[in-house]
Amino acid sequence: NAGVTQTPKFQVLKTGQSMTLQCAQDMNHEYMSWYRQDPGMGLRLIHYSVGAGITDQGEVPNGYNVSRSTTEDFPLRLLSAAPSQTSVYFCASSYMSATSGRGNEQFFGPGTRLTVL
Amino acid sequence: GQQVMQIPQYQHVQEGEDFTTYCNSSTTLSNIQWYKQRPGGHPVFLIQLVKSGEVKKQKRLTFQFGEAKKNSSLHITATQTTDVGTYFCAGITSGTYKYIFGTGTRLKVLA
Numbered sequence A: 001n002a003g004v005t006q007t008p009k010f011q012v013l014k015t016g017q018s019m020t021l022q023c024a025q026d027m028n029h030e031y032m033s034w035y036r037q038d039p040g041m042g043l044r045l046i047h048y049s050v051g052a053g054i055t056d057q058g059e060v061p062n063g064y065n066v067s068r069s070t071t072e073d074f075p076l077r078l079l080s081a082a083p084s085q086t087s088v089y090f091c092a093s094s095y096m097s098a099t100s101g102r103g104n105e106q107f108f109g110p111g112t113r114l115t116v117l
Numbered sequence B: 001g002q003q004v005m006q007i008p009q010y011q012h013v014q015e016g017e018d019f020t021t022y023c024n025s026s027t028t029l030s031n032i033q034w035y036k037q038r039p040g041g042h043p044v045f046l047i048q049l050v051k052s053g054e055v056k057k058q059k060r061l062t063f064q065f066g067e068a069k070k071n072s073s074l075h076i077t078a079t080q081t082t083d084v085g086t087y088f089c090a091g092i093t094s095g096t097y098k099y100i101f102g103t104g105t106r107l108k109v110l111a
Helices: none
Strands: A004-007 A010-013 A019-025 A031-037 A043-051 A054-057 A064-066 A076-078 A087-094 A112-116 B004-007 B010-014 B019-025 B031-037 B044-049 B055-058 B061-065 B071-076 B085-092 B099-101 B105-110
Touching (some): A004 A087, A010 A019, A019 A031, A019 A087, A043 A064, A043 B099, B004 B085, B010 B019, B044 B055, B044 B061, B071 B085
Parallel strands (some): A010 A112, B010 B105
Antiparallel strands (some): A004 A019, A031 A087, A043 A054, A064 A076, A087 A112, B004 B019, B019 B071, B031 B085, B085 B105
16 A cells, blocks of 8 residues: 655745645545644644545635545645745545544655745 | 644653653544654654543553543653654544644654
């Protein structure tokens, strides 16, 4: 199993450009999420999904879109990049307990380091 | 909104000393998870606590979940240089699927 994969590893954008960060998992996990981590800080939830066709907003969703057309893939789209979006982006996936909704351990991808000039 | 704070923000210890980080939530949590992140790396899952008052041990690491399910702690006995990294807690509230991560505690171990 490859686990959670993210591409690209590094990206530099100019203000106003758009791009898609890719995330894929091969563990058949229902739950997938995107976080951003700014220097010296914790992780903040951007968007999450509890299954194909279902997405919802996290703490900091503005400026980002997501979709979940398959169980495996959960791309994150930056609509019009801004310097404030310079960060490290992590994708994560986990099983979800269907009855309790309590979730399970999250597996993180290696991250995408994004710089917006 | 829900907040999860961790203290201390930084901790430097001599190898062999003990270390504790505390996690406090503004709301009651359904469960809490702990992660370790090495410099330049990604968070790696350590453990999940679900029950009020739960205590779990992993070798030198002891995890506790408070009786009110609003706080948690991670204690490392006799730290080693391999313990270096940032430790995060992450909580989820009942009825939601939003994990909120704590601010993290960065541990440095001096040999």
